[in-house]
Amino acid sequence: MKIFETLADASQVARSRQRSSAASGHEEEGELWRYLREITDFIHQLGQAYRFEDYLQGVSLTSSPYVSAALDPRPEVSSRRAMALALKALAEAHSPEQARPTLVLLNLLNFLADTAQIDDFEDFFTHRLDYAPLAMASFATREEAEAWLKGLEEPLSPARIIVGDQYCLAWYSREDGSQDVSRDFTIxxxxxxxxxxxxxxxxxxxxxxxxxxxxxxxxxxxxxxxxxxxxxxxxxxxxxxxxxxxxxxxxxxxxEWAEWKRGSERLPAQRGKIQED
Known part of the structure; x- marks a missing residue:
């Protein structure tokens, strides 16, 4: 689960910096931190956490930062401005521990550039409120979805898919090799x-x-x-x-949504009762 913790830490740092920038009246800077933070959402929703984990094996999180040559060189472009902000924050970090989440954000941007996903992310970022919740693939039946998941060469972290008319989560655990397709109450x-x-x-x-x-x-x-x-x-x-x-x-x-919520509410109560017993 290390990669998910790494992404969560990076997202938390970006959110904190976004709020701090907004509170200081630096709205443009805050928007760039939101840009960096939402890359983590994009990665999660397309099930690319493990793919990013593999990508990180080829870059260093301790030495001089790598900047992808595939990034648009124009300084006014959002991805280039976000990279400049991340590099500035990295230079101001007082310790490797403080620098690490920013390095992760920086490399998330590199990852998008090196895998030709910048345009897809820009579309996701710009139109997120105009589109339905993101799903990465669509299948007529659960059997088709399970066969697809089983046949993937690249390990998939939890990602939303559509099965019939339902949102589902297709997931694979690199740690123990388990995998499944389950209902996801997204819509x-x-x-x-x-x-x-x-x-x-x-x-x-x-x-x-x-x-x-x-x-x-x-x-x-x-x-x-x-x-x-x-x-x-x-x-x-x-x-x-x-x-x-x-x-x-x-x-x-x-x-079905009401039944699922009732079941979710009962779960903590049941766990608490078991602990008391």
Whole structure:
């Protein structure tokens, strides 16, 4: 679990510096720290923690910092400005322990550049609130997803995928070799919030899913849209990266979400009772 702790420490340092910059009135600097912090989210959501761990084997976290030649050389570009900020923070560090999280952030940026992911991250960073929660792949069935996971040459840390119409987590543990695909309640909080605001009375209505999908192909949700199929309300979610929509039955989704939350609340209480016994 070392790489996940490393990423968590780096994210925490970036968040702290972001807040400090904002409190000092340095909004532009704070935004660059947010840029660096959200790289850790991007890495997690695409299941690339182990891939980054392997990348770190080729760079030093103690000597002079490496700066990728693949970074855009223009000083006004966000990635180059973020790198300059990280290098400045690194130069001001008073100890190797203090420098290490900043080196990790710096190398996350190098990693994106060296693996040609800067543009994808820029899109993620700029439009995060405009897109549905990120998923890295889509499968018709759980069996397909499990076969894909098993066949990966590169070890995958937890990453969101779509199976049918459900968000799931595909995960692999490098430590013990275990792996699985499990349900992930990612979209349900959105359904709860959007439903609480009220389903528009003029939402489009269709007789079948096929009709709805034909309409959505010409009218992509941005990223969410309510519609009804055979009298039942659905939330359509547009996955731009995957070039598809998922359709989530509102009533069933809210019921399953409520059951999951109740189960999550019972777990700590049960653990506490076991400890008392």
């Amino acid at each position: 349900e909080p959105y359904i709860e919030e959007l439903t609480a605001r009220g389903i528009p009375p003029d939402s489009p209505a269709f007789k079948s899913r096929e009709e709805a999908e034909v309409w959505l192909a010409k009218h992509p949700a941005s990223p969410f849209a309510f519609l009804s199929i055979a009298g039942e309300h659905y939330l359509a979610v547009h996955h731009k990266r995957l070039k598809r929509h998922t359709l989530h039955p509102v009533e069933l989704s809210l019921r």
